Amino acid sequence: MTGKLKTICSLKGHSGIVWNASWHPKGQMLASCGEDKTIRLWNYKDGDKSTLKCLLADGHQRTVRAIAWSYCGQSLASASFDATIAIWDNKSGQFECNATLEGHENEVKSVAWSRSGSMLATCSRDKSVWVWEVWEDNEYECAAVLNAHSQDVKKVVWHPHEDILASASYDNSVKLYMEDADKEWTCVGTLSSHTSTVWSLAFDKTGDRLVTSSDDRTLKIWQKYLPGNPEGISVKDANFVYKCVCTISGFHTRPIYDVTWCHLTDLIATACGDNSIRIFKEEDLSDRNQPSFSCVSHVSEAHSQDINSVQWNPVVKGVLASCSDDGLVKIWKMEST
Amino acid sequence: MILTISSLLMMFANLMQQTKKIIQEKYLKNDSGNTTANPIAIEATDEQLDEKTHELKDQIYDIIRTIKDPEKPATLEDLSVVYENGVEVINQRNLKLYTVRIEFNPTVPHCSLATLIGLSIRIKVIRSILENVKLDIYIKEGAHTTEEEINKQINDKERVAAAMENPSLRDVVEKCIKEEE
Numbered sequence: 001m002t003g004k005l006k007t008i009c010s011l012k013g014h015s016g017i018v019w020n021a022s023w024h025p026k027g028q029m030l031a032s033c034g035e036d037k038t039i040r041l042w043n044y045k046d047g048d049k050s051t052l053k054c055l056l057a058d059g060h061q062r063t064v065r066a067i068a069w070s071y072c073g074q075s076l077a078s079a080s081f082d083a084t085i086a087i088w089d090n091k092s093g094q095f096e097c098n099a100t101l102e103g104h105e106n107e108v109k110s111v112a113w114s115r116s117g118s119m120l121a122t123c124s125r126d127k128s129v130w131v132w133e134v135w136e137d138n139e140y141e142c143a144a145v146l147n148a149h150s151q152d153v154k155k156v157v158w159h160p161h162e163d164i165l166a167s168a169s170y171d172n173s174v175k176l177y178m179e180d181a182d183k184e185w186t187c188v189g190t191l192s193s194h195t196s197t198v199w200s201l202a203f204d205k206t207g208d209r210l211v212t213s214s215d216d217r218t219l220k221i222w223q224k225y226l227p228g229n230p231e232g233i234s235v236k237d238a239n240f241v242y243k244c245v246c247t248i249s250g251f252h253t254r255p256i257y258d259v260t261w262c263h264l265t266d267l268i269a270t271a272c273g274d275n276s277i278r279i280f281k282e283e284d285l286s287d288r289n290q291p292s293f294s295c296v297s298h299v300s301e302a303h304s305q306d307i308n309s310v311q312w313n314p315v316v317k318g319v320l321a322s323c324s325d326d327g328l329v330k331i332w333k334m335e336s337t
Numbered sequence: 338m339i340l341t342i343s344s345l346l347m348m349f350a351n352l353m354q355q356t357k358k359i360i361q362e363k364y365l366k367n368d369s370g371n372t373t374a375n376p377i378a379i380e381a382t383d384e385q386l387d388e389k390t391h392e393l394k395d396q397i398y399d400i401i402r403t404i405k406d407p408e409k410p411a412t413l414e415d416l417s418v419v420y421e422n423g424v425e426v427i428n429q430r431n432l433k434l435y436t437v438r439i440e441f442n443p444t445v446p447h448c449s450l451a452t453l454i455g456l457s458i459r460i461k462v463i464r465s466i467l468e469n470v471k472l473d474i475y476i477k478e479g480a481h482t483t484e485e486e487i488n489k490q491i492n493d494k495e496r497v498a499a500a501m502e503n504p505s506l507r508d509v510v511e512k513c514i515k516e517e518e
Contacts, residue, residue, distance in 0.1 A: 017498065035498070062502045065495075081499050125499065153496070170493070197493065215493075219421045221476065253429070254471060273494075274434065304469060306494065 003336040005279060005297045005320070009048040011329040013040055013055075020066045020309045025073045027315025029053065032329045033064035039078055039088070041095065042329070044313075050331060059086040059097045062107075070113040077120060079108035085122050087138065093100055099138040103130060103145075110155040114163055119143070121165050123153035129167045129177070131185055144185035148175045155200050159207045160263070164188075166210065168198035174222075174240065176210055192243045199256060205263035210242055213256035213270060220279070221246040221291060231289055246291050251278055251298075254306075260320075262312040267334070268293070269320055271307035276300050277322055278336065286291035303328060363480060379490050386428055390435070393468065394426045394493060400465045404457050407450045418442055423477070435470045437462070442477040451481055453509060455491035456500060461514040 016035035062081035105126035151171035174191035196215035254273030303324035313319035318334035402414035
């Protein structure tokens with residue numbers, strides 16, 4: 001699939017920076033959040049018919065930095081510079097904040113639900129990653145505080161099938177975590193290769209690959225290897241190791257703030273500080289252990305300022321959401337040629 | 338009386354709504370063809386671009402030279418923390434972007450306020466410049482013991498945004514960048 005990325009619609013409403021956008025798992029609704037301390041839910045319709053569905057304005061005292069839908073689509077979590085995480089649901093018929101999680105010392109920068117929905121991960125400038133267990137009746141219990149990073153933690157994401165957590169940091173590294181035999185959360189791997197802040201990361205649909213985006217203007221692709229792999233990659237006494245197999249450089253001219261890996265089309269999209277959105281595709285016949293990627297689409301003035309987040313629609317093929325410092329949320333479609 | 342005031346208010350609200358609608362419509366129209374180049378736009382000549390670059394450089398230096406030192410009763414220019422040739426404007430023609438690089442020289446190599454100075458420069462330039470620029474701020478090479486650490490911090494947009502939501506930090510920055518009458 002190569003082609004051109006075209007704007008379907010431009011959603012206005014936020015004032016100031018829009019930091020993050022997140023698709024509902026059914027693909028018909030998009031949530032966005034930002035500097036104006038609000039969360040906006042947009043109904044997604046084909047063409048330019050998308051509209052504001054709902055405005056959630058009273059959950060946070062400062063910037064809402066990130067939002068994430070649970071896989072069941074029932075709950076929305078928001079992370080804020082006010083050091084709290086809010087959990088929203090519409091069980092009563094309208095979206096309401098039904099829990100507030102406190103514990104981080106300062107700005108919470110990212111939030112993510114595990115595939116099973118039984119766990120939530122958060123991270124902060126306080127250098128820690130927290131794993132929360134989700135109980136019924138809006139009860140959340142801290143299951144672990146992970147202090148593996150030496151600087152603030154920018155992003156957390158879960159593996160798409162297993163309870164493996166990954167975090168990206170200002171200390172230039174990525175850490176992986178799992179529960180050990182004693183049910184204790186521990187750091188099981190460190191991915192070091194970037195030379196500046198790792199802003200974001202995403203798993204491919206299998207979870208065997210990871211893409212990371214950095215302030216050093218590169219993307220890196222990491223491949224998972226199991227013990228006794230035919231390639232002879234040393235795994236030592238770990239369950240697995242992720243090794244950097246490809247560095248994509250020479251395309252981005254400013255920090256890459258976000259990256260998303262489509263689980264329907266395998267395309268990678270990036271949000272960059274040079275106002276561009278770029279789409280990358282693995283080349284045909286590319287070697288698994290030494291893959292090559294090409295840039296199949298580049299929209300140079302996708303927004304008029306820094307782009308902070310991009311996310312592929314999980315259901316509708318080739319549809320991408322982006323948001324920017326320019327106050328806009330945009331929806332794009334990859335058109336095949 | 339109350340009726341008159343409320344009806345006046347209603348009228349005002351209606352007027353605002355209409356204005357908003359007009360602006361939105363106009364804005365939306367302009368926005369529709371954004372990914373393709375505007376065919377009637379005339380490419381600026383190299384001289385025009387160079388002139389613009391110089392203008393921007395002067396304009397930016399003018400903005401930062403009057404910033405006050407966080408603890409001394411003097412401006413950054415008085416203390417030679419900022420200087421004209423510390424401002425560099427790079428015009429990326431293919432990207433239609435201006436990159437502005439500002440270098441500053443802290444008074445002492447262990448200056449604890451270097452981060453605050455960097456933050457004040459960033460906030461004042463962002464607020465004063467109408468052009469859409471990309472801003473990089475650096476300490477003069479070798480001028481500070483934790484140079485790399487500070488450079489990373491003052492160029493991290495997320496940290497800058499969070500810092501400006503911290504009331505005490507914001508107060509200090511506002512004082513430094515306030516223009517004297």
